[in-house]
Amino acid sequence: xxxxxxxxxxxxxxxxxxxxxxxxxxxxxxxxxxxxxxxxxxxxxxxxxxxxxxxxxxxxxxxxxxxxxxxxxxxxxxxxxxxxxxxxxxxxxxxxxxxxxxxxxxxxxxxxxx
Amino acid sequence: xxxxxxxxxxxxxxxxxxxxxxxxxxxxxxxxxxxxxxxxxxxxxxxxxxxxxxxxxxxxxxxxxxxxxxxxxxxxxxxxxxxxxxxxxxxxxxxxxxxxxxxxxxxxxxxxxxx
Numbered sequence: 001x002x003x004x005x006x007x008x009x010x011x012x013x014x015x016x017x018x019x020x021x022x023x024x025x026x027x028x029x030x031x032x033x034x035x036x037x038x039x040x041x042x043x044x045x046x047x048x049x050x051x052x053x054x055x056x057x058x059x060x061x062x063x064x065x066x067x068x069x070x071x072x073x074x075x076x077x078x079x080x081x082x083x084x085x086x087x088x089x090x091x092x093x094x095x096x097x098x099x100x101x102x103x104x105x106x107x108x109x110x111x112x113x114x
Numbered sequence: 115x116x117x118x119x120x121x122x123x124x125x126x127x128x129x130x131x132x133x134x135x136x137x138x139x140x141x142x143x144x145x146x147x148x149x150x151x152x153x154x155x156x157x158x159x160x161x162x163x164x165x166x167x168x169x170x171x172x173x174x175x176x177x178x179x180x181x182x183x184x185x186x187x188x189x190x191x192x193x194x195x196x197x198x199x200x201x202x203x204x205x206x207x208x209x210x211x212x213x214x215x216x217x218x219x220x221x222x223x224x225x226x227x228x229x
Binding site: 033040041042043044045048058059088090092102103105106107108 | 118123156157158159160161164205216217219220221222
């Protein structure tokens with residue numbers, strides 16, 4: 001079945017540690033996105049990539065980093081510089097270059113900083 | 115900058131009845147896209163319906179329809195014959211026509227469906 005997978009579903013991190021969230025898609029989509037969801041704030045864009053080896057900052061990129069070495073994969077690293085990392089993280093993908101294209105979302109990763 | 119506002123944090127409806135969720139947005143652009151996404155308790159976002167701003171006809175998908183008022187910058191979602199499975203968070207989202215990098219989301223409306 002085609003879709004987006006995110007792992008792990010739940011992740012716990014100690015303060016000061018970096019942690020990487022996985023996102024993989026087999027939809028052959030060019031564009032991939034990372035969103036952060038906090039209670040009462042909707043989704044906010046962290047990073048996006050429209051092609052392999054290229055990515056752009058979104059609205060809240062500080063404290064995060066990404067890579068796009070393969071079309072299928074777009075991992076997100078939450079660094080120790082992120083002041084309030086506890087949140088729900090959603091990865092999405094779409095066919096690039098058209099605004100009406102649906103973004104398909106993964107099931108998300110809940111990150112908790114202890 | 116574009117903004118999306120959902121002024122109803124929570125709504126409730128009885129099974130088989132109709133409910134309307136409100137969404138307003140602010141933009142200076144004339145061409146854009148609007149979306150309603152559903153987030154059930156599983157938390158996976160699912161596209162419900164989309165509307166192109168250049169189309170005057172309101173989009174419809176089975177029991178879901180929108181009332182798109184471009185001049186008023188309003189984009190409400192009507193759910194007819196509500197079912198228990200419709201219970202979820204609903205997010206309104208905006209995307210520009212030319213800059214396809216992101217969706218701009220509202221804060222969501224939690225819909226409860228009572229039997």
